[in-house]
Amino acid sequence: MAAVKMTEGSVQVEGCKAPLFYRQSGPASGDAKLSVLLLHGIRFSSENWLNIGTLETLAKAGCRAVAIDLPGLGQSKSAQAPAAVGELAPAGFLKEVCEQLSLTPVVVVSPSLSGMYSLPFLMQHPSLIRGYVPVAPICTEKFTAEQYQSVKVPALIVYGDQDAQLGEVSLRNLSSLSNHKVVVMKGAGHPCYLDDPDTWHKALTDFLSSL
Numbered sequence: 001m002a003a004v005k006m007t008e009g010s011v012q013v014e015g016c017k018a019p020l021f022y023r024q025s026g027p028a029s030g031d032a033k034l035s036v037l038l039l040h041g042i043r044f045s046s047e048n049w050l051n052i053g054t055l056e057t058l059a060k061a062g063c064r065a066v067a068i069d070l071p072g073l074g075q076s077k078s079a080q081a082p083a084a085v086g087e088l089a090p091a092g093f094l095k096e097v098c099e100q101l102s103l104t105p106v107v108v109v110s111p112s113l114s115g116m117y118s119l120p121f122l123m124q125h126p127s128l129i130r131g132y133v134p135v136a137p138i139c140t141e142k143f144t145a146e147q148y149q150s151v152k153v154p155a156l157i158v159y160g161d162q163d164a165q166l167g168e169v170s171l172r173n174l175s176s177l178s179n180h181k182v183v184v185m186k187g188a189g190h191p192c193y194l195d196d197p198d199t200w201h202k203a204l205t206d207f208l209s210s211l
């Protein structure tokens, strides 16, 4: 297995007052094939991606991965969110994060709450996005089928079969994306990738190698 390096850092985004914390992984030597931004849900943080081994798996697959703590959460508690929970954040927010960290064109992994950040970014800056991996994100109902159809970015829709209403609504909405695949995972009560990291990592790395 290829050696990986892991680091931590922080990035200052305009209007956020305090910096955002992130964890980063990548191949120990040589250039990364792809850059991946890992977002998280409301009860989670970048630590989950460390604990279930996603940061390490992506680095071993030759990618650079950055997991940020969203404003107001995890170790970014003092940072001010650009929008209230459930409202769309300005598309420029993730654009700035990705540009400051030199991640573009970036693959965005976006579970639940983080939909309020990733969907506006996807809709307004598709040229900066190499791939989109939504995992039952919120706010999908705020866009029309026509808006989804206009997005050509390859998408992997990850859907937990026990994800209750949110997973189903967002699956129905996101199915209008013009270039998408769906992965159905077993998952009960909380996000499916936590229940079954091996299946999650296989689906994610397969998708990345198809890009």
Ligand SMILES: *[C@@H]1O[C@H](CO)[C@@H](O)[C@H](O)[C@H]1NC(C)=O
Binding pocket: 140, 141, 143, 144, 145, 146, 169, 172, 173, 174, 176
């Ligand atoms: C999104 O899902 C909601 C709830 O099922 C539905 O009312 C709405 O029409 C859907 N929007 C799109 C664009 O599919």
